[in-house]
Amino acid sequence: MIRGSKQVLKYIAERTIVYVATIFSGVTLTYLIVKAMPVDAVENILFGMISSVGAVYDPESVILLRKNLYEIFGIGGSPIESYLIFIRRVFTFDFGPSTIAYPTPASEIVFKRLPWTVGLLLASTLITWTTGNLLGVIAGYFRDRKFARVLEGIAITLYPIPYYIMALILIFLFAYLLRIFPLGGGLSIIPEKFDLQLVLNIIWHSLLPAASLILPGALGWSFLSSRTLTMQTLTEDYTRYAEVRGLPGSHILRRYVLRNILLPQTTVLALSLGGIFGGALLTEIIFAYPGVGSIAYRAIFSGDIYTLMAVLFLSMIGVATGTYLLDLLYPLIDPRVRYR
Amino acid sequence: MEPSLIAENLKAGYRLSTMELQKEVEIYVDAVSGVSLTLGRDEIFGIAGESGCGKSTLIKVIYGYHEPSLILRDGSVRLYGRKGEEFDIVKLDRGRLQRDVWWKHISYIPQSSMNILNPTMRIRDHFAEILKIHRGVEKDEAYREAGKYLESMGLPIDALSAFPHQLSGGMRQRVVIALALLLEPSLVLADEPSSALDVINQKVVLTLLREKQEELKNTVVIVSHDMGVHGVLSDRMAIMYAGKIVEVCDTTEIFWKPLHPYTKALIESLPRLGDKSKRIGLGGTPPDLRNPPPGCRFHPRCPYVMPVCSKADPPLCEVRSGHYAACWLYSETVEAI
Amino acid sequence: MAIAARFMGKIVSLFVMLYRRNLKFRLGFTIILILLTLGFLSFFSPTNTRTWYVAPRDRPPSLEYPFGTSSMGRDLFWELCASIRNSLTIAFVTAMIASHIGLFLGFIAGIRGGIIDRVLMFLTDTFIIIPGLPLLMVVTTVLKRYLTIPFLGMLISIVSWPWPSRQVRSMVLSLRERTFIHTARLSGMSTSKVILQELMPYVLGWHLVNFTNTILFSIGTESGLAILGLSILDDNTLGVMIYWALNWGYALFRGIWWWLATPVVTLVLTFVSFYLVSMGINEYVHRLVR
16 A cells, blocks of 8 residues: 555546646646737727726826736736746736725626536536436446437537536426426525525526436436447456456446446546536526626626736636646546546 | 366367458357367376367366356366266356355466456455355454465565455466465366466466475376476376367377377477477467368378378377377377277 | 648548548538528628618518518528538638648647647646636627627637647547557658658548537637627627617517527537538547547
């Protein structure tokens, strides 16, 4: 076990370095892209912000807004200087004041809504991944049966559909045609105290948004890759040999197939995180779900670039962290990583 | 001698689809053409022959493990357990085979492979699952039994908590042998048990097999193209060629007094200590089993070929006591069996 | 020029074979042909689909207006045709840029290996980590006034190139180890000849798959941006249709479901058809590699 631990520590250290380096280079790349924006476009943003309906800014605020904007977009000042300022701002979460709720800092607004998004994402992703895995294994094992083919057909149809289109379809079917679910919002009762009724209400409002995220996954990418992996694993030597030893099918599926597809499936999950996040944002907007997505929407509407930057970098860090955490799980899942 | 296995007139082959002139066609490739065997208890039986002669297919058919493309056209296989239980392998369905026959009364040792054990399961769990599923032994007790068992196989006790990739090829193969003998079946089929190992590990594995057979007094079938392996292990042997058994007898007789021309050529081609003369091989190649030659399948290459050989297939007859050969050279002398 | 013609010829014969043999490809390709026809029809649209109130408002589907009309007074049929044309154009631009960048980089990374591979892969992985939609939200918000159909396609390719790059690289890696490559090199073939003759059949297949997938991704992304109001709102794309239906017409609240259903159903058909085509080509490539 001691030998194993050293291996694991080395792995964790390696992954952490990659994590930090990736975020750093992601920030840098974004800086470069942002810096490439033409100056008058930026100026237009400022103009749009100031003159948007209902906004009243005193001259000092305008100067402040412009200063922040120019710093973030690297306008004026030497490249190195503006880069360093940029880095500092990102890592201290200083994106300037938001304009949708001036003068509250942009990052504060985003942070407040973050729990809703994280909650939705965590729950949906977990359900998607586990359900997709199980369904895929069953469909892969019983590949010639009718129900497996039907599932495959459904999955082929659902997989390419983006989450927000799924959201529109679900809203159309279940909130419009059959008025079962609410058309949107996060809750429909005033949160006075944190009790079961509140929790249930929240869950009720989260069902359709979550379903929009879950369906194209559990019957989409998660299912399809699980099914392909299962069909592959069933032809492996060790699975065949398990059959020869008279081990029953259910045991083989559990111990030989499922256990061995967990690792590649985790990789698939890690690679999908970015897409799921983007999809979640749009789904939130469609359902007027009070998460980061709705904030981003309002920011777009009023040209609030600061909040948008906050959303961008927080989501970048979020996705990178999610991938990092999944990476850390590898030694637990695959003994070949744990012991060399 | 009480038999542990009686196989009669097995005919099996593979249905494959290949491309012929831009179209996909299905063909049948013969692999085992009318093989009969009787194996006794407490013996090591070797099956020798070159690649493609059908020995691996024969093993699969005896075991009852059917891949979708393997077709058994005719024949029967009767297996007898330690306490005399009889199993008709061909007639039993997969479920019954899995539950009642496989691993309890017959087991299989595959050719050593990198990938034969579950990479996500520890060695002790490989043992524990067999004990749990076939004997209902609970996990902790199974671990203890596995530990004692490994020791008796000469494997270190900390191999138990290891994962397969942490063991060397030789150790893995010994674990596989240990798994096969765990429930003490009356028949063990070993398919090229040492071919993929280095010489040192080969010796270890072969010695282990011999010792265990002497201890358990079961029937072990060794399939190998390596005559050296048979010289060391097998008590009796069968030589296979192009899907048929051409000779069956004691190993010593095979080496010193081979009857069938193919066997003779096989023995002739083996290197001998001290003899530096050039080894003479056999001309030609084994026949294409999509279209086997008429009559005796060996006749195109046989140095003793006679007119009758291309017309009729010689049956396997007992030429001397306990020594069978399928060749027209000997059939006049003895009645067919 | 000759090489391009030869490639086109190869692609056409590939498509014909796939059409005959593979059900998925057949289905998907048929739907795509229908969509392309509709898109082509848009050139003959009797009304200018960028102007409002050319048709009676809020009419449900009928013989005269097969998909109905919108609250902005447009015949949804012609609007749909124009939208299909624009959405596919944007997607095509993105796919041309992103899949070729990905092909180029992935190829180099796979063939050269070593430090070049690690640098390129680090770059690729970093880009994959950057969530595409938030980045595009920032970029399109700033550049809103400069957005045109081709330009939008270019912008989307910024976030689309990492995936093809990874795919091509892993394919090159797995092929590199195969014996036939070693044999070709050992027999004295120069590297570029090895690439062209031996690898090309597989690479072409994979490239097509990546191209198709990038088209999918791009349509999806553009529609997503459009719903946010970040696309070219005074032109027609499928996403923009949805935007107007939701935000201006409150289609669902007012019961004008056909305005929303038309682009949504078309989008779904587009996604499914391109995916089927992609799967068809994929299956073929897999059988090749076997």
